[in-house]
Amino acid sequence: MRFSSKVVTPAIAVGGSIIVTTLILWAMGEPPGAFGRAFAAGSFGSFSNFSEMLVKATPLLVAALGVSVAFKAGLFNIGVEGQIYAGGLAAAYVAAAWHLPAGLHALVAMGAGALIGGMLTLVPAWLKVSRGVNEVITTLMVYYVASLAVHYMVVNPLRAPGVVPATRPIADTAVLPVLVRGTRLHMGVVIAVVLGVLLWFLIYRTVFGFHVRSIGENRIAAAYAGIPVSQVVYLSMFLSGAVAGMAGAIQVLGVDHRFFDQFSPGLGFDSIAVALVGMAHPLGTIFAGFLFGALRTGVLEMTVRFGTPKALALVVEGLTVLFLAFERLYRVKLLREGRVR
């Protein structure tokens, strides 16, 4: 029963939003099926398209893993965008200013990104634990403060000479190596998948993971069972922010090689959609991350072929999230599960 709704809900949401979008495009006079063909060609048509899809999916996927860790603990970390930017900036700074051997340098830079990303969740976690304040609004506020601070840093003290506000290029020792010559496919995609598997192990095979899931299911029962709720809230929020910070770091070290101001607006909110479609399961999130990466490249292909606005990707994504909200409807009407927790 549980298994079925975990698969059926995202399937309906993704399928439903693709159908609705196809209908809209059809009403606008695009041939039906154009969407599907462009989608397939854009992501799988050639190896270079496929590798671009993986490159686009990587930061999305890592950030979504961060979101899903918090989801597992019953927490909504809606401020991922700020953690991504702050993590990316920290990584860019360490990667440009410090001198370390190759490889280690990249690891340290990613660690710096993770640390800063995690630290941004401390205030919301503290407010949650000590004041009972809903973390949604607080992570959002910290996002605004963080992104303004990051913007200030990139435009003023850390700005390198040039037209576009950006930091200095990072040192070669910190660059994540390209996997296939002639593409942008970099080590980050491997790191992302390994990270997903590690998080799966952490959440489903360790005591800490059991605690996280327990407070996610029922915080009060978990407290009665002697689980240190406050401590687990702090740790899972920190981990969530740290993984999101790593997403920014990986994008900087693997693709951009410097920190561009606003390098990917909306990435944080996209990753929330990915985590939701992945039903907050690390392995489901990996799958959803690649699906949304394919959506991006698919829409890009449509832009090239038919001049379709790129915002179409957002419409598909938003409809998917909206359809996910009706989880209970599907359970009651389709799966005949009467009462829902």
Added chain:
Amino acid sequence: MISWVLASAIQASVPLILAAEAGLVSERSGVVNLALEGMMLSGAFASMIGASVCGNVWLGLLCGVAVGAVLGLVHAYASVTWAADQIISATGINVVAAGGTSFLLKVIFRHAGTSPAVPTIPKLFPVGIAQLPGVGPILMNMTVIDVFALALPFALLYFYQQTPMGLRVRSVGERPDAAESVGIPVHRVRYVSVVASGALAGLAGAYLVLDVLGFFQQDMSAGRGYLGLVAMIFGKWNPVGAFLAALFFGLADAVQIALQLNLAAAIPKEAFLALPYVLALLALAGFVGRAEAPEADGKPYVSQK
């Protein structure tokens, strides 16, 4: 000088006031409306379309309000009828609004970014009033919506504190089970509240197009929906508190712009822009009084009947 800053503060505040009161109307009934941002943006877009198709600013205004209300209905259907996670439903609406408005803007007008100019709401006073010492610049740009936004918080305060209906709505937001046991239709109250909230958010968006700018710009709500919610929190879920917070945030914005123009910014403008969020975090932490949400805020209610 000061009255010019005040005038621009009011214009910056009005959308925040409307958004803050929209958030409050929804949350007082127990539904968190994080979709304000998307509702504002859609309301702005719809009012632009309405005003340019009908050639009439009032019909444009109506379109903006109506689209906000329809999105409110969607949010209510998900979060009241189907007990959806209100944040998920709202995130969906926000992303669809951001994508949909940008998509339609490109498809309809062929050039991305901005729409052609549309008629704007007539000012209440003749242009000459600007010469009036002191209040002149403030009154100069006043429209019906400004007056509405300045009066609404007090009307809502009266409604929620003095009328039986208002008290019933609040009881639904605090203890829906108790409210239902005395015969208050919890779901209906939440539906009406969320739709009203959407309509107000749509109005806030329409204001940006029909009163401030005179055209639609991609992502023109620019976080004002969220900032409205922050004002609501800083105002401690009280209509007049939210109003004062929104006014204060608008003033901070106007002062920041004036400083940029005059002093070449000794203080970075980012510090001013971050101020509302820092203040609201302090309020939530209990350093600036105690901010408390309605008891059942954000919790879906499954009828016990």
